[in-house]
Amino acid sequence: MTALLTREVRRERAEQVRKHPPFRHRLSKLDSKVSPYLFVAPFFVLFGAIGLFPLLYTAYVSLFDWNLGADDPAFVGLENYRTLFADGQFWNALFNTFSIFLLSSVPQVIVAVVLAALLAANLRARTMWRMGVLLPYVASLVALTIIFGNLFGPQFGLVNSVLSVVGIPPIDWQADTFGSHVAIASMVNWRWTGYNALIVLAAMLAIPRDLYEAAVVDGAGPVRQFFSITLPLLKPTLIFVIVTSTIGGLQIFTEPKLFDPAGGSGGGAVHQYQTVVLYLYQSAFQQFDLGYAASIAWTLFLIVIAVAGLNFWLTRRAVR
Amino acid sequence: MKRPSFVVYGLLAAFVLGSAFPFYWSFLVASRDNSVLTGDFTLVPGGNFFANAVRVFDTIPFWKGLANSFIVSGTVTVSVVLLSTLAGFAFAKLRFRGRGVLFLFVVATLAVPTQLGIIPLYMAMAEFGWAGELESVIVPNLVTAFGVFWMRQYLVDTVPDELVEAARMDGCSLWRAFWHVALPAARPAAAMLGVFTFMQSWNDFLWPLIVLTPDNPTLQVALEKLQSGYYVDYSLVLAGTTLATVPVLIVFLVLGRQIVAGVMQGAVKG
Numbered sequence: 001m002t003a004l005l006t007r008e009v010r011r012e013r014a015e016q017v018r019k020h021p022p023f024r025h026r027l028s029k030l031d032s033k034v035s036p037y038l039f040v041a042p043f044f045v046l047f048g049a050i051g052l053f054p055l056l057y058t059a060y061v062s063l064f065d066w067n068l069g070a071d072d073p074a075f076v077g078l079e080n081y082r083t084l085f086a087d088g089q090f091w092n093a094l095f096n097t098f099s100i101f102l103l104s105s106v107p108q109v110i111v112a113v114v115l116a117a118l119l120a121a122n123l124r125a126r127t128m129w130r131m132g133v134l135l136p137y138v139a140s141l142v143a144l145t146i147i148f149g150n151l152f153g154p155q156f157g158l159v160n161s162v163l164s165v166v167g168i169p170p171i172d173w174q175a176d177t178f179g180s181h182v183a184i185a186s187m188v189n190w191r192w193t194g195y196n197a198l199i200v201l202a203a204m205l206a207i208p209r210d211l212y213e214a215a216v217v218d219g220a221g222p223v224r225q226f227f228s229i230t231l232p233l234l235k236p237t238l239i240f241v242i243v244t245s246t247i248g249g250l251q252i253f254t255e256p257k258l259f260d261p262a263g264g265s266g267g268g269a270v271h272q273y274q275t276v277v278l279y280l281y282q283s284a285f286q287q288f289d290l291g292y293a294a295s296i297a298w299t300l301f302l303i304v305i306a307v308a309g310l311n312f313w314l315t316r317r318a319v320r
Numbered sequence: 321m322k323r324p325s326f327v328v329y330g331l332l333a334a335f336v337l338g339s340a341f342p343f344y345w346s347f348l349v350a351s352r353d354n355s356v357l358t359g360d361f362t363l364v365p366g367g368n369f370f371a372n373a374v375r376v377f378d379t380i381p382f383w384k385g386l387a388n389s390f391i392v393s394g395t396v397t398v399s400v401v402l403l404s405t406l407a408g409f410a411f412a413k414l415r416f417r418g419r420g421v422l423f424l425f426v427v428a429t430l431a432v433p434t435q436l437g438i439i440p441l442y443m444a445m446a447e448f449g450w451a452g453e454l455e456s457v458i459v460p461n462l463v464t465a466f467g468v469f470w471m472r473q474y475l476v477d478t479v480p481d482e483l484v485e486a487a488r489m490d491g492c493s494l495w496r497a498f499w500h501v502a503l504p505a506a507r508p509a510a511a512m513l514g515v516f517t518f519m520q521s522w523n524d525f526l527w528p529l530i531v532l533t534p535d536n537p538t539l540q541v542a543l544e545k546l547q548s549g550y551y552v553d554y555s556l557v558l559a560g561t562t563l564a565t566v567p568v569l570i571v572f573l574v575l576g577r578q579i580v581a582g583v584m585q586g587a588v589k590g
């Protein structure tokens with residue numbers, strides 16, 4: 001009986017609390033409901049305002065003949081894009097961007113895998129070696145580009161001096177299209193190879209040892225082990241490395257901008273190493289043609305998204 | 321596991337030497353005078369480094385650039401780490417309507433090249449009167465999608481749900497649960513995010529070059545001004561790059577071990 005009574009009383013009290021919860025309780029409920037949104041809000045508000053909105057507004061600007069400082073930009077529809085697709089300098093910049101990207105990504109991935117295999121050995125002073133290969137990554141990009149510009153100088157550069165010792169005639173690393181691409185790609189490679197090697201190394205160390213033991217039992221040598229076990233299991237990591245370097249590589253700017261002090265924003269006398277972002281910079285901030293520059297930006301944006309999407313699709317296929 | 325042969329050490333040593341060489345070359349050129357730079361090269365430094373360094377200070381506002389870079393990168397780092405941890409905590413440990421969709425949005429924007437929005441951003445900065453001021457390089461970098469993603473992934477496994485619930489039972493507000501439970505637990509990941517954010521901000525060049533002026537630059541923009549013009553005085557320019565490299569080398573010597581660990585845990589570049 002007492003038990004029943006207390007239960008009833010309890011239920012009554014609970015009911016009361018539900019209807020008129022004490023202030024503290026109500027506050028706590030409000031806290032649970034609202035606080036999560038307050039926690040994520042700063043990110044979404046700021047990201048929307050400074051990340052997404054400018055990107056979308058770029059598409060809007062690209063529909064105008066919009067000059068820096070001019071008051072009344074005229075709506076021109078897709079005129080900027082029509083001009084852009086007939087613009088040889090744009091296609092040239094796109095070619096240069098992809099050329100530099102290929103020259104940097106392909107050798108880089110190969111060397112990174114080899115380097116990771118070396119680092120995966122049971123080394124003495126392991127961390128020191130890992131730090132050693134990461135050294136270029138922390139260096140200031142502007143400083144490095146200036147240093148490499150000096151090393152690849154066409155007249156007195158160290159690279160040509162070394163080549164002449166071996167008997168190779170000097171190469172004009174600035175005037176020559178392919179030469180300048182190689183020089184710029186070498187800066188990218190120098191900076192990122194060690195970094196990517198460490199990412200690959202992390203994936204390599206995660207491969208279970210007994211797979212190799214089983215392979216040894218089956219009589220597979222080190223080379224066979226590498227191609228039949230290591231490489232296939234590294235695939236997702238390699239694709240990740242390639243995707244991130246694609247997104248960065250298509251937006252390359254600092255290296256071509258500073259490669260040759262006299263080259264300026266044109267990317268060399270005949271734009272032989274002008275990249276898309278460099279052309280965008282030149283159009284917007286030296287020719288002050290914001291509408292046209294916006295159409296370059298938006299086109300490049302779509303290319304990056306398309307390439308990233310393609311990468312994603314390939315990843316899905318590769319993983320399956 | 322047996323120790324590798326000397327061939328492995330030899331190859332690695334060659335690679336590390338190659339990695340370090342451009343730094344040394346920069347110092348080498350900076351320590352000589354320009355007239356000897358005519359193709360013949362020695363690997364012995366000369367005695368002109370301090371004279372060249374003084375010329376750097378006379379040519380560009382080096383110290384101002386250095387101070388500006390510290391202010392900008394410091395502010396950006398604090399903001400990114402704090403806001404990312406806050407949002408990451410909510411995504412990892414709190415239940416709310418729309419959480420899945422909102423987080424999917426964060427993941428989807430990881431690959432979006434926001435750098436391409438610079439034209440409207442420039443218009444906005446001109447409108448606000450921030451062009452040339454440090455606000456213009458700080459404000460656009462206050463948050464990153466990567467930061468939120470990174471902190472969420474870390475907190476989801478590190479902080480037990482029970483801990484947050486226990487804090488709630490004890491009458492903690494969610495804010496206090498964040499401050500006293502999540503933030504201390506997030507410290508290792510937050511530190512790593514901080515180091516990477518700082519380095520990225522420190523190296524940022526395209527946007528500061530657009531909005532800042534030569535008399536109020538970040539270090540990178542100041543360096544660029546050293547080599548403008550048709551005649552490039554390389555002993556001067558490379559003295560500048562050597563000086564600019566010193567702070568990052570110090571950071572690397574102090575934090576190198578953590579940076580290596582961070583990269584290997586899958587930190588993504590810019």
